[in-house]
Amino acid sequence: DVKVTQSSRYLVKRTGEKVFLECVQDMDHENMFWYRQDPGLGLRLIYFSYDVKMKEKGDIPEGYSVSREKKERFSLILESASTNQTSMYLCASSWDEYQPQHFGDGTRLSIL
Amino acid sequence: QQPVQSPQAVILREGEDAVINCSSSKALYSVHWYRQKHGEAPVFLMILLKGGEQKGHDKISASFNEKKQQSSLYLTASQLSYSGTYFCGTERGTSGSRLTFGEGTQLTVNP
Numbered sequence: 001d002v003k004v005t006q007s008s009r010y011l012v013k014r015t016g017e018k019v020f021l022e023c024v025q026d027m028d029h030e031n032m033f034w035y036r037q038d039p040g041l042g043l044r045l046i047y048f049s050y051d052v053k054m055k056e057k058g059d060i061p062e063g064y065s066v067s068r069e070k071k072e073r074f075s076l077i078l079e080s081a082s083t084n085q086t087s088m089y090l091c092a093s094s095w096d097e098y099q100p101q102h103f104g105d106g107t108r109l110s111i112l
Numbered sequence: 113q114q115p116v117q118s119p120q121a122v123i124l125r126e127g128e129d130a131v132i133n134c135s136s137s138k139a140l141y142s143v144h145w146y147r148q149k150h151g152e153a154p155v156f157l158m159i160l161l162k163g164g165e166q167k168g169h170d171k172i173s174a175s176f177n178e179k180k181q182q183s184s185l186y187l188t189a190s191q192l193s194y195s196g197t198y199f200c201g202t203e204r205g206t207s208g209s210r211l212t213f214g215e216g217t218q219l220t221v222n223p
Contacts, residue, residue, distance in 0.1 A: 007217075023215065026169075035213075039136060039214060040215060042200075042213045042214055042215040042216050043154070043199060043213040045210065045211070045212070047211075048210055054211070058210070060163055084214070089154065090154070097141075097142065098142075098159065098161070100156035101144070101146075101201075101211065102156070103153040103154045103155075105153050106153060
């Protein structure tokens with residue numbers, strides 16, 4: 001079974017802090033994704049990566065950056081956390097566009 | 113552009129049927145369906161590629177009408193375990209593996 005592991009289930013940070021969310025997949029998938037999930041808004045794509053060191057902006061990249069130095073690891077960075085970034089963050093990975101995306105359990109991030 | 117799902121919420125009794133629709137204003141290449149139970153990760157159900165195919169497993173099936181840019185998910189003889197939020201994710205064939213998800217349909221199955 002594919003395993004996508006997110007480093008924390010719950011995280012509390014302060015406004016202005018630099019926040020790192022880590023995601024690791026164990027299936028050698030090419031593609032990795034970061035989503036943000038808010039009630040009534042569904043899953044919104046922040047960034048995705050289709051190869052090491054490659055990244056593409058999603059629909060809501062403002063205030064975020066990403067890093068993919070190794071194939072199995074995809075990090076989401078909040079450069080200067082703000083309260084409107086309080087949300088559930090989900091990481092996913094897939095082989096390609098014809099294959100399912102496999103999701104991690106999510107990180108519920110609160111910015112105080 | 114985000115696909116539109118309908119209905120937003122539906123409540124069923126065990127054994128009843130339901131249909132969830134997913135519509136896009138743009139031409140689609142594929143549609144993915146996922147189910148998310150409360151507090152858990154979304155779980156893949158099925159992928160439909162353009163060509164009007166229909167897929168299914170167990171009592172859950174789906175169709176994809178590329179001319180109408182619409183997909184429908186059919187849940188037959190619903191079970192308590194079907195409760196959760198259903199998301200469609202659409203892919204336009206121009207953006208690699210990137211999906212755009214709808215807002216979700218909350219399905220509740222009661223005994």
